[in-house]
Amino acid sequence: MTSKNIAILGGGNLGSSIAKGLVKSGLMTPQQITITNLDLELIQHLHDEDGFNITTDNISAINGAQIVIIAVKPTAARALLNQVKDALGNGEHVVISVISGIKIHDLEEILGDMPIIRAMPNTAIAIQESMTALSFNEKGLTYKQEVSEIFNQLGSTMVIPEAQMPAATVLASCGIAFALRFLRAASQGGIEIGFSSKLSLEIAAQIMKGASKLIIENNSHPEPEIDKVTTPLGVTIKSLNKMEYEGFSSSLIQGVVAGYNKILETES
Known part of the structure; x- marks a missing residue:
């Protein structure tokens, strides 16, 4: 367990997910985390149900923390950064930004020369x-091990050049939505062939979990695993070929690339 306190500026879906993950991992207690939001009612449940400190005052949250995670929406980022820059300028804080599209250089221009890390997690x-x-x-590299250990408690991490952050945003962050859309479609297909909605969703979710673990735990590639279940003249290959004919892989690839291009347009 770390002895440091964390302020999470922005108690939306991602900010609250980070807070809950840190506590669930055993790395921190709720009392070590302060979450802010302009509308206290929107995060009241995080205090009442989970025990987190909550406030509308970003400055007081920063003053009580050593690590500051900025998790507001991109449209609100610059206003917030300008509001808190003096509180972060005393050399006592490490800033972790999970704001999509805001580069380290942009953060440095507002906050000055201090340890800054960009992190792109997903809601899992x-x-x-x-x-x-x-x-x-x-300066952030001084805290590379410490920050990596924090996020390693919350899943898997990869350290990448910032130039690859747009690609990571689409594949690793937006990718949760892509996977869930497949899950929904598969479960709807299950309903059409006779399963109840609940059972169909349960089957589809377990399929995704099993498929992922096959790749991760066996250090495998999808194609050999697909080959194991595609027997000649069989059901699986018939289904796969129909999906490919209808554009399954192509549409997914195009969707990933479209998201990537959208980020590049936003950042340019």
């Missing part, structure tokens, strides 16, 4: 199953 961080990409500025 709440159950310690995130895939989190990390990029560090020069």
